[in-house]
Amino acid sequence: MAVFLTGSGLYTPTDSVSNAELVAAFNQNADQNGKELSDADFIVKASGIQNRFLMDKSGVVDPNRMKPLIATREDTQLSLQAEMGIQACEQALASAGRTGAEIDAVIVACSNMQRPYPAMAIEIQHALGAQGFAFDLNVACSSATFGLTTAKSLIDSKQASRVLVVSPEICSAHLDFTDRDSHFIFGDAATAMVLESEPSATNSFEVQSTKLLTVFSNNIRNNGGFLTRCEPDMTLEHYPLFKQNGRKVFKEVVPMVVNLINEHLAVQGIESQDIKRLWLHQANSNMNRLIATKVLGVEPLSEQAPQILDEYANTSSAGSVIAFHKYHTDLVVGDTGVLCSFGAGYSIGSVILRKCA
Ligand SMILES: CC(C)(COP(=O)(O)OP(=O)(O)OC[C@H]1O[C@@H](n2cnc3c(N)ncnc32)[C@H](O)[C@@H]1OP(=O)(O)O)[C@@H](O)C(=O)NCCC(=O)NCCS
Structure with a gap:
């Protein structure tokens, strides 16, 4: 059964933090603690990141706090990640020409969930007046492509006909802003995609094929979880990030x-010169340039593998979807692109999209 990506949405937090602002706070804190200083020029050269958006800037740029300040919410209030996700969903629904009531499955697919249950997806389903069922899914930076693949399977198996895949990422809350090696890496954002069994009248992409891969690695970890408080001598100060x-x-x-993208294209009979766009995971601009060059066979033009990393930093699973959201309307019917995520696990997801309306 054909499945279509008919709409996308993006929520960008209002607080923006430049490398210079982040480094100033880091260096003041490092000075107080006799640690090595950070450097804004290093950050741009090593990663391509110039800026990031955060859910709270005040706590992060306070050298005596060095973490976002997130207000406690009552159980009766909408949770923060659901709130971000809903704003992205409303945009995605508007671009697909749909209402919340026409959705019959919601998948929240992201790296960090603010609680194990009730699922944020069910909270979003309730708030949007959606039908059917909803659940949360976590495959770290690859959550959105794994979520999209799950949505496609639900539509293929006729368990749902219109699915929202939502990725509300508050990466700043799991980042140690006092760690020189990584304090600059992440930003916050939320994305949403509408997947349907029918294309919409304009700006629709057929999900031609998806391919997933996981290979265990210890090189990216977040050890914080429900067992953490039971560890001997554990204090909030030592909470794993x-x-x-x-x-x-x-x-x-x-x-x-x-390898994964090239294998995927080969199985689908697609030549690299027929790829009009790569919407890659946004962790490192040098990494993306290398991947795009090896997939396309030539050094990519900026429009062939658009970057949003400079402005947003690494927003985990939201990154490749932000790239798609911002850079797809110029493609014409028949054009093919690849949405690809990669990150902790390791986990990789490749999605071949073909513009059909
Ligand atoms: C994290 C990353 C930007 C670091 O860049 P890098 O070029 O590998 O940098 P390194 O960590 O090897 O450090 C290089 C040097 O810069 C120094 N350095 C590290 N952080 C620094 C900082 N903030 N300011 C100044 N210098 C810094 C190091 O101490 C090291 O110095 P040395 O050469 O004297 O030993 C890069 O490795 C990366 O993006 N990797 C991919 C990560 C990824 O995709 N993760 C997925 C996460 S979801």
């Missing part, structure tokens, strides 16, 4: 992603 061996990740993941 994101950690990675960035250099190893770079070296190991690039060939895996290139």
Whole structure:
């Protein structure tokens, strides 16, 4: 059964933080603690990141706090991630020409869930007046492509006909802003996609094929979880946060992603010169340039593998969807693009999209 991506949406937090602002706070804190300083020029050169949007800037740029300040909400209030997700969903529904009541499945697909249950997806389903069922799914940075693949299977098996895949990422809450190696990496954002059994009148993409891969790696970890408070001597100060061996990740993941996309294209009988766009996961601009060059066979023009990393930093599963959301309307009917995520697990998801309306 054919499945179509008919709409996308993006919620961008209002607080924007430049490298210079982030480094100023980091260096003041590092000075107080006798640690090595960070450097804004290093950040741009090593990663391509210039800026990020955060759910709370005040706590992050306060050298005596170094983490976002997120207000407690009552159980009767909408949760923060659901609130971000709903704003992205409303945009995605508007672009698909649909209402919440026409949706019959909601998947929240993201790296960090603010609680195990009730599922945020069910909260969003309720708030939007959607039908059917909803559940949360976590495959780290690849959550959105795995969520899209799950949505396609639900539509293929006739369990749903219109599915929202929502990725509300608050990466700033799992980032150690006092860690020189990674304090600049992440930003916050939420995306949403509408998947349907029918194309919409304009701007629709057929999901031609999806391909997933996971290979275990210890190089990116977040050990925080419900067992954490039971660990001996555990205090909030030692609560485990994101950690990675960035250099190893770079070296190991690039060939895996290139192989997966190339295999996927080969099985589908698609030549690299027929790929009009790569909407890649946004973790590192050098990594993306390398992947795009190896997939396309030539150094990519910026429009062939658009970057949003400079403005948004790494927004985990939302990154490749932000790239899609911002850079797809110029494609014409018949054009083919690949949406590809990669990250912790390791996990990789490749989605071949063909513009059909
Ligand atoms: C994280 C990343 C940007 C780091 O870039 P890198 O070029 O590998 O940098 P390294 O960590 O090897 O550090 C290089 C040097 O810069 C220094 N450095 C590290 N952080 C620094 C900072 N904030 N400011 C100044 N210098 C810094 C290091 O100490 C090291 O110095 P040395 O050469 O004297 O030992 C890069 O490895 C990356 O993006 N990898 C991919 C990660 C990824 O995709 N993760 C998925 C996450 S979801």
